Amino acid sequence: MNESPDFNKIFEEAMQDFDVPKIYSNGFISGLSQNDVTILLQLNSKPAAVMNLSYTTAKTLSVTLAKLIKDLEEKTGNIIMVTQDVKKAMGM
Secondary structure: OOOOOOHHHHHHHHHHOOOOOOOOOOEEEEEEOOOOEEEEEEEOOEEEEEEEEOHHHHHHHHHHHHHHHHHHHHHHOOOOOOHHHHHHHOOO
């Protein structure tokens, strides 16, 4: 989460650093083990990266992402559909 006073500086440095991998994903598969959460990020239904997170980090990430999307929806007045809703709407 962005609680650190140096968050903007750290974020900007990471975005400008060519050695920090930048990954785009338009899909994912998630799984749970006895030790952590695994997320397979996908690009056009093909594996792009694997991310393992502790339970605490995974939950913190989910809360943070939910807040980001909620803020976007409130500011734009546009409700972002989840994949399942898109498939249903398209009859898939």
